[in-house]
Amino acid sequence: MQHPLNQSLVSMPESLTLKITGRAKALKKEGVHVIDFGVGEPDFDTPSSIKQAAIKAIQEGKTKYTPATGLPELKEAVINKLRRDNQLEYELPNISINCGAKHTLFNIFMALLNPDDEVLIGTPYWLSYPAQVEICGGKPVFMETTLKSNFKVTPDHIEKHKTPRTKAFVLNSPCNPSGMVYTNSEMKELAQYLDNQDLWIISDEVYEYLIYDENSHYSLARYSSSLKEKTIVVNAVSKTYAMTGWRIGYCAGSSEVIKVINTIQSHSTSNPSTPSQYAAIAALENSIDDVEKMVKTYDRRRKLMYDLLKKVPGVSMRPPEGAFYAFPDCSEMIRRKGMKDSVEMCKDLLEKYQVAAIPGSAFGVPGCIRLSYALDDDSIIEGIKRLHTYASHEG
Ligand SMILES: Cc1ncc(COP(=O)(O)O)c(C=O)c1O
Structure with a gap:
C-alpha cells in the first residue's frame, strides 16, 4: 500500500x-x-556586462558554495541599492539572498506563519501568494478591489478583513497582474494606518524599475522607522535586468525575521547559484x-x-x-x-x-x-x- x-x-x-x-x-x-x-x-x-561578470567568476574558480544566505559582497550591493534607490538604510544582518523572489517569498511565509495564521492579499494578486501561504499552513484572506478604484487596496479593505489571526499583509506595487502603481499619497495613507497595526508587511517590489509616465516607485518601508521594522522588502534581479533564469531574489527586514529566513534557507537550498550571485552584483551596481x-x-x-x-x-x-x-x-x-x-x-x-x-x-x-x-x-x-x-x- x-x-x-x-x-x-x-x-x-x-x-x-x-x-x-x-x-x-x-x-x-x-x-x-x-x-x-x-x-x-x-x-x-540579459545585458552582456552582466553575463561577462558571471563568466569571469566561473573562470576565476568562483564555483563553490558561498555562505548559505549569499555573498557578503552581494549583500553590500543590495544595501547600496536600497540606500540609493529607496532611501532605506540596512546592515548585513538585515539582508538575505535567495533563489529568486518566489523563493524569497516562500522563505518569508515559512518564517512568519503558524498554523491557520491569516495573510491579507488584495485581488487581483500574483497567483503564488495564496498557494505559498497555504503550503506554509496559513490561510489567504482576499480583499476585493475593483477596476473603478484602480485595483488598489486601502486601509478600509484591511480594517474590514483583519481578525485576531491576521499575521501579515502582502503589498505588490507595481502590481502583477493589474499593472497599477501606488502613488505617494496612497502609500502614505497605507503607511499611516499600518504603523498602528500589529502586522507584518510583505512588500513585493520586483517590478520597481518598470514604471512609466509620471509614476514613481515608493517603498512602504520608507515612511517611518517603526514601519520599516515590520516591513520585509522583497526584490529580485529577475524582471529588471532580464535575468529570470539566473534565480536571484533578496529581502531586507528586521534582523529578527531575517535570522529565521536564513535558518530555513540554510537547511533547504543553501546558497543561490554562485556565478549568478556575481552576475547580480554587476546588475545592481552597473546596469542602469x-x-x-x-x-x-x-x-x-x-x-x-x-x-x-x-x-x-x-x-x-x-x-x-x-x-x-x-x-x-x-x-x-x-x-x-x-x-x-x-x-x-x-x-x-x-x-x-x-x-x-x-x-x-x-x-x-x-x-x-x-x-x-x-x-x-x-x-x-x-x-x-x-x-x-x-x-x-x-x-
Ligand atoms: C509579483 C511577482 N513577485 C515575485 C515574482 C517571482 O520572481 P522571481 O522570478 O525572481 O522568482 C514574480 C514573477 O512572476 C512576480 O510577478
Missing part, C-alpha cells in the same frame, strides 16, 4: 496559467502561429543604462497595446502604469458571448484565434484577462487584431 501524501497539497488545483501556456506551447509545436500574451518574463537577453533602454521599449509597447485594446468591443481598462501587463476587464464580452468567465473565454480564444491570454480567475478576478506586452510590436498588433475580431463576432 502506498503511504498517503500530504492531503492539503494533493488537493491543490493545478495552476490555470500552466494549463493555458501548456496548450499554447503544444499548438506552437504543431506549427500553429500562436500569439502568446501569457509570458511572464522579459523577452530581452541597460534597464533604461528596456523600459523605453516596454513603454512603447505598452502604449501600442493600450491604444489597440481600448478599441476592442466589450473591453474596459485603464492604461497600465507599471510592470509589463495589461489587465483589461472583459466582463461585457464574456456576458455577450454567454460564457461563464475568463477561463472559458481564454480557452475559446486560444482554440479559435490562437491567442494565448491568462484568465483573470488565476488572479482572483474572473472578469479580466492578463496580456503581457513583453513581446514585439508586430505580435502585439496581430494579437490584438485577432482579439478584436473575436470580440466582434457573436458566440
Whole structure:
C-alpha cells in the first residue's frame, strides 16, 4: 500500500496559467502561429556586462558554495541599492539572498506563519501568494478591489478583513497582474494606518524599475522607522535586468525575521547559484543604462497595446502604469458571448484565434484577462487584431 501524501497539497488545483501556456506551447509545436500574451518574463537577453561578470567568476574558480544566505559582497550591493534607490538604510544582518523572489517569498511565509495564521492579499494578486501561504499552513484572506478604484487596496479593505489571526499583509506595487502603481499619497495613507497595526508587511517590489509616465516607485518601508521594522522588502534581479533564469531574489527586514529566513534557507537550498550571485552584483551596481533602454521599449509597447485594446468591443481598462501587463476587464464580452468567465473565454480564444491570454480567475478576478506586452510590436498588433475580431463576432 502506498503511504498517503500530504492531503492539503494533493488537493491543490493545478495552476490555470500552466494549463493555458501548456496548450499554447503544444499548438506552437504543431506549427500553429500562436500569439502568446501569457509570458511572464522579459523577452530581452540579459545585458552582456552582466553575463561577462558571471563568466569571469566561473573562470576565476568562483564555483563553490558561498555562505548559505549569499555573498557578503552581494549583500553590500543590495544595501547600496536600497540606500540609493529607496532611501532605506540596512546592515548585513538585515539582508538575505535567495533563489529568486518566489523563493524569497516562500522563505518569508515559512518564517512568519503558524498554523491557520491569516495573510491579507488584495485581488487581483500574483497567483503564488495564496498557494505559498497555504503550503506554509496559513490561510489567504482576499480583499476585493475593483477596476473603478484602480485595483488598489486601502486601509478600509484591511480594517474590514483583519481578525485576531491576521499575521501579515502582502503589498505588490507595481502590481502583477493589474499593472497599477501606488502613488505617494496612497502609500502614505497605507503607511499611516499600518504603523498602528500589529502586522507584518510583505512588500513585493520586483517590478520597481518598470514604471512609466509620471509614476514613481515608493517603498512602504520608507515612511517611518517603526514601519520599516515590520516591513520585509522583497526584490529580485529577475524582471529588471532580464535575468529570470539566473534565480536571484533578496529581502531586507528586521534582523529578527531575517535570522529565521536564513535558518530555513540554510537547511533547504543553501546558497543561490554562485556565478549568478556575481552576475547580480554587476546588475545592481552597473546596469542602469541597460534597464533604461528596456523600459523605453516596454513603454512603447505598452502604449501600442493600450491604444489597440481600448478599441476592442466589450473591453474596459485603464492604461497600465507599471510592470509589463495589461489587465483589461472583459466582463461585457464574456456576458455577450454567454460564457461563464475568463477561463472559458481564454480557452475559446486560444482554440479559435490562437491567442494565448491568462484568465483573470488565476488572479482572483474572473472578469479580466492578463496580456503581457513583453513581446514585439508586430505580435502585439496581430494579437490584438485577432482579439478584436473575436470580440466582434457573436458566440
Ligand atoms: C509579483 C511577482 N513577485 C515575485 C515574482 C517571482 O520572481 P522571481 O522570478 O525572481 O522568482 C514574480 C514573477 O512572476 C512576480 O510577478
